[in-house]
Amino acid sequence: MHLEGTVLRGREFEPVEGRVVVEDGTITNIEETETDSTDIILPAFVNAHTHLGDSIAKEAGEGLSLDDLVAPPDGLKHRLLRAASTEEKVAAMHRSLRMMERGGTAACLEFREGGVEGVDIIRQALDGRDIEAVVLGRETEAAMEVSDGFGASGARDAEFGELRNATDNAGKLFGIHAGERDSLDINPALDLDPDFLVHMVHPEPLHLERVGDSEIPIVVCPRSNLVTGVGVPPIRELVERTTVALGTDNVMLNSPSMFREMEFTSKLAAVPAAEVLRMATINGADIAGLNYGLVEEGRDAKLLVLDGDTDNLAGAKDVVRAVVRRAGMADVKDVYL
Numbered sequence: 028m029h030l031e032g033t034v035l036r037g038r039e040f041e042p043v044e045g046r047v048v049v050e051d052g053t054i055t056n057i058e059e060t061e062t063d064s065t066d067i068i069l070p071a072f073v074n075a076h077t078h079l080g081d082s083i084a085k086e087a088g089e090g091l092s093l094d095d096l097v098a099p100p101d102g103l104k105h106r107l108l109r110a111a112s113t114e115e116k117v118a119a120m121h122r123s124l125r126m127m128e129r130g131g132t133a134a135c136l137e138f139r140e141g142g143v144e145g146v147d148i149i150r151q152a153l154d155g156r157d158i159e160a161v162v163l164g165r166e167t168e169a170a171m172e173v174s175d176g177f178g179a180s181g182a183r184d185a186e187f188g189e190l191r192n193a194t195d196n197a198g199k200l201f202g203i204h205a206g207e208r209d210s211l212d213i214n215p216a217l218d219l220d221p222d223f224l225v226h227m228v229h230p231e232p233l234h235l236e237r238v239g240d241s242e243i244p245i246v247v248c249p250r251s252n253l254v255t256g257v258g259v260p261p262i263r264e265l266v267e268r269t270t271v272a273l274g275t276d277n278v279m280l281n282s283p284s285m286f287r288e289m290e291f292t293s294k295l296a297a298v299p300a301a302e303v304l305r306m307a308t309i310n311g312a313d314i315a316g317l318n319y320g321l322v323e324e325g326r327d328a329k330l331l332v333l334d335g336d337t338d339n340l341a342g343a344k345d346v347v348r349a350v351v352r353r354a355g356m357a358d359v360k361d362v363y364l
C-alpha cells in the first residue's frame with residue numbers, strides 16, 4: 028500500500044510532497060515525489076489520558092466543584108457509574124471509542140475505574156474496534172494484574188507505595204494524577220517515581236526542578252482543567268523540562284477529540300504547533316511504549332489522512348499549524364489503524 032500527498036515526516040513534521048510506502052503494516056519508505064494529491068498524511072493520535080467510563084454521563088453536573096464531580100468514592104461521576112448497568116457502560120464506551128477512531132486516534136491511555144470488572148468492561152467495549160486502549164486498572168492490585176498497569180487517583184487519597192512496587196515488579200505502567208487542584212500532592216507523587224504524572228496545573232519552582240531532573244513525563248489535559256475550574260497548566264515550562272503529552276480526560280467533561288485538545292492547547296500555550304502535534308502523537312506513544320506516533324521508517328503504519336482541500340483547510344500556508352489549530356473531524360478522509 029502507499030499513500031500520497033503532503034507527508035508530515037518524522038519528529039519535526041516537516042511537510043514533504045510524496046508517498047508513504049507501507050508493507051505488512053509497517054512504514055518502509057517515505058519517497059519525495061511530485062503528486063497531484065491534496066491529502067495530508069500524518070501519524071494517528073495517541074490520546075494520553077482518558078476516563079471513558081463516564082461516557083454515560085456527558086455534560087452532567089453543571090456548576091459542581093471538582094470534588095463533587097469526580098472525586099472518589101462519592102463524586103457524581105462515581106455515583107452515576109455505580110448506578111449504570113454493565114450493558115449501558117459497554118455501549119457508551121464503545122461509541123466513544125468509535126468516535127475517537129474516526130477522529131484519527133490510534134490509542135488511548137485509559138484510567139479504568141471499577142477494579143477487575145472495570146477492566147473487563149472496556150475489553151468488551153473494544154470488541155470490533157481498531158483503536159487500542161492501554162488500560163490502567165484502578166483501586167486494586169488485581170485490576171493492575173489483569174490490565175496494562177495502575178492508574179492512581181492521587182497521592183492525597185491513599186498511600187500507593189505498595190501498588191507502585193507491585194506494578195513495577197509486573198513490568199507495567201504506573202501513572203498518577205498530581206497537582207490538579209493545588210501543589211500539595213506533587214512531591215508525594217514524584218516520590219513514587221511514576222512512569223508519568225497527569226495534570227500538573229500547580230507546580231511550584233521546586234516541583235519544576237524535580238520534573239526537570241527526573242524527566243518524568245507529564246500528561247496535560249487543559250480543556251478538562253478549565254471545565255473543573257482548577258486553572259491551566261504551565262505548558263511551556265513543562266515542555267522545556269520533560270516529555271509532555273495531551274489527554275482529553277473524562278468524556279463526561281469533554282468530547283474525546285484530539286483536534287479540539289490540540290487547538291485549545293496551541294492557542295493557550297506559547298509553544299510551536301509542531302510541539303503540540305508531538306504532544307498529540309509521539310509523546311503519548313513514548314509514554315505507553317507504542318511503536319507509532321510518527322511517520323518514519325520502521326514505525327507501525329497507524330496513519331491519519333486529512334483532505335487538504337476541504338473548505339476548512341484549502342489554501343493553508345502552514346500545514347502543521349492548520350492541522351493543529353484548524354482541522355477537525357470533518358476534514359478526516361481516511362484513518363489507518
Ligand SMILES: [Zn+2]
Pocket residue numbers: 076077078138204225276277
Ligand atoms: Zn484523570
